[in-house]
Amino acid sequence: MGMKDAESTVSKLIEVALRRYAMIERGEKILIGVSGGKDSTCLARDLAVKRRWWEVPFEIEACFIASDLGQADDSWVRERMAEWDIPYARIEVPVLGRLKPGEKMSCYWCATQRRTELSLYARSKGFNKLALGHHMDDILETLLMNMLKKGEFATMPPVMAYDNYPLTVIRPLALCEERQIIACAESLRFSSHTCTCDFNVEGERKKTKRLIETMTNGSSHAKRNLFKSMRTIKSRYLA
């Protein structure tokens, strides 16, 4: 696969997701949560490109959440956003500092704090969409974890409207496999800059990622079947 192919694969799969799930309407203001990682960087770049030719106009802005968990240096991502003409904001969230005495740090806590700040910022600035960089593998991992740990058939959906305010989370990478995003990031030469949190790297999600590799034997077809099973629920044939 040539370099350009990896980009166009991701671009096409984002396009399919945007259309299938009706993610963008005319004139919408979309806030993209960016971390400097490969996923949200690919997402931001693709939306910057699509902004030029998409059939309805939309606005994008990127928001970086800096935390006391070590994700504070945003110089690289800030430069990329400037390069792609994406307005950029940085917010400080003391994820550790907000822990009450006796509470333990967890991925759940961090994600909740960051999400809350993103949605507060989005609402205060009049954004009606919040675009997040979760891809198909993230969605399948969450599906499996919810089935095994909580007994629920549920995951992070491609589109989810908040109940209490006019903000909808969208996940335009929902149809992209992680390997496709990695290839795209390598093609764009920013894979070496991807920074991700090193808290709990060997946690439940990593285990679940390996589990899905075992389940699917690395087959994209099997992975896409898992994804499809969420839209093909045969209620007569369930317990």
Add this chain to the structure above:
Amino acid sequence: MGMKDAESTVSKLIEVALRRYAMIERGEKILIGVSGGKDSTCLARDLAVKRRWWEVPFEIEACFIASDLGQADDSWVRERMAEWDIPYARIEVPVLGRLKPGEKMSCYWCATQRRTELSLYARSKGFNKLALGHHMDDILETLLMNMLKKGEFATMPPVMAYDNYPLTVIRPLALCEERQIIACAESLRFSSHTCTCDFNVEGERKKTKRLIETMTNGSSHAKRNLFKSMRTIKSRYLA
């Protein structure tokens, strides 16, 4: 766990399934598909016991499908049914003989042929329920295979009414894990007699069985969560 405990665990889980899924109504005639294997033997014995005290009367009969795939000797299972006062029938089905030229033998083909004969016999004799010995592990294996191979969230349900005739398949072992049935069969000293087909022993189902062990790390809680996810579908949180 004492010997009696294994029996009472299975008996109790069958009782919960019979009630939760309303499997038996007053005066119903239930045909039990028996193979001589541990599952259907445990099922037949338990229904024979419950027939004596269950709050509504019901009738049971056992039917053995003999095939040209090697499952022809039914002397042991015939004796057990006589011992437990369960009327017994034997039907010959040439599973291999019915293959058309060029068709390949498969578990799917065999199961379909046997199921068809069971349901024909049941209908011809006025049975309105067909009880099968599938347990929770079978149901979860089918769920996973359907997700991975067919992209469907579907399995063998505890209760399934046929569309075209007044016959309903019930699976009273739906809440029993295989290990619980094995313990019960050992306790009843008939585990050494269990005979199962040796066609395709290393097939997809065996692989899926190991996969579920990996997924759940052998935890009953995780297995029951997988099962529960079929009844806890959060449609807002799916793709």
